[in-house]
Amino acid sequence: MSNCNSYHHGDLRNALIIAAVKLIQESGSSDFSMSEAAKLAGVSAAAPYRHFADRKALLSAVAELYFIGLAEAVQSTRDAYPSGSRESVLALGHCYVRYLSERPAFYNLIWNQGGEASQGRRDVEQRPGFLSFVGAVGDWCRQRELNDCDPLELAVKLWSMAHGLSVLKMNGQLDSYIPDADAQALLSSSAGAFLDGVEATR
């Protein structure tokens, strides 16, 4: 199949995705050009359009990859902590913050897909990770017999905290108020207090 030196590339679609990821990692943002990606993959500027309807489609594909990576990171973090423990929940938050901070452009990617048809697809990609998180939160609730609290809602709230901190940190906004702010530490105490509050409402 993958004839390395021929007219046809063999696996251009994936090569383009990989090129895109590389460009994104290097520049820290998702503003590479289609042409750059094509060049990096060793093809002409028009070739990508045989595999992606437009630039956005390529970005979507990259985003999918990131979502999958996130799901894996979440899963392995979940496996590493005792089910239902507070540590487990907090570690998942940290995992999320770390994942985003290491991929500053990931958030951009998601955002820029916001108002489109990718909506449906995104759900599918992201669910594995998020559902796993909901599961972990559910375990936490169950272990404390908090029967009247909805794990999904709790998970969304915790996710929002982690997300907000990540984004503001990546932006530099956090640091402009708390120099050298430690997003992870903030998340620990933030989510910690939140969980305390939830438990107290028992």
Added chain:
Amino acid sequence: MSNCNSYHHGDLRNALIIAAVKLIQESGSSDFSMSEAAKLAGVSAAAPYRHFADRKALLSAVAELYFIGLAEAVQSTRDAYPSGSRESVLALGHCYVRYLSERPAFYNLIWNQGGEASQGRRDVEQRPGFLSFVGAVGDWCRQRELNDCDPLELAVKLWSMAHGLSVLKMNGQLDSYIPDADAQALLSSSAGAFLDGVEATR
């Protein structure tokens, strides 16, 4: 001065900012072109460059405007609630969420300025609003004699919650897990539990 029908515009700089805001409000995103803004302001495509170094500079100017509006909204919200009350703190969060939700492109604007020299300027614009919020949080702490907690840190955490919820809501991500999610309600219970937790640590 503002000769309406002459070669010179009179106040192009502001006209461009207003045009940009209009375009942003209409499209819901900050991806208008310099040419569009110029056309809307009734000048040639090159004219804007007499007032803004480049597209980014215009976006910065718009962002400044939004930051000022936010500061005003925060201030008037703060004035409307009893100082130090929990309602006051929550209302400020709601105010933030509402402000962002009504300006979906605002967040983009901020984000896209992230890695630049605008850093310093941004602080100045945003501080009035945020510092006011810190003040409100400080009042809340004081009223409860929580002397060992840092209002600034608390404020950052609450801000992150509001920000995270806003962003995920605007993205449609919240709704993909909780159909028709009510960001304001989520913030109330989220921040509420958090404050409970903080108080409990007394």
Added chain:
DNA sequence: CATGCATGTTAATTGCATTAACATTCACGG
């Protein structure tokens, strides 16, 4: 071997951003 589909290529086309070179006013000093 003939042929069609998938996949590449090169050569437009188009839409901006941005700059250069030129034009028009305005404000001000003489």
Added chain:
DNA sequence: CCGTGAATGTTAATGCAATTAACATGCATG
């Protein structure tokens, strides 16, 4: 009142990146 320079507009490049059109190649299959 006139000359002049600074500020601000204009039109005409330039250059880049997205996307499409028209053409080329090769693989796979009958």
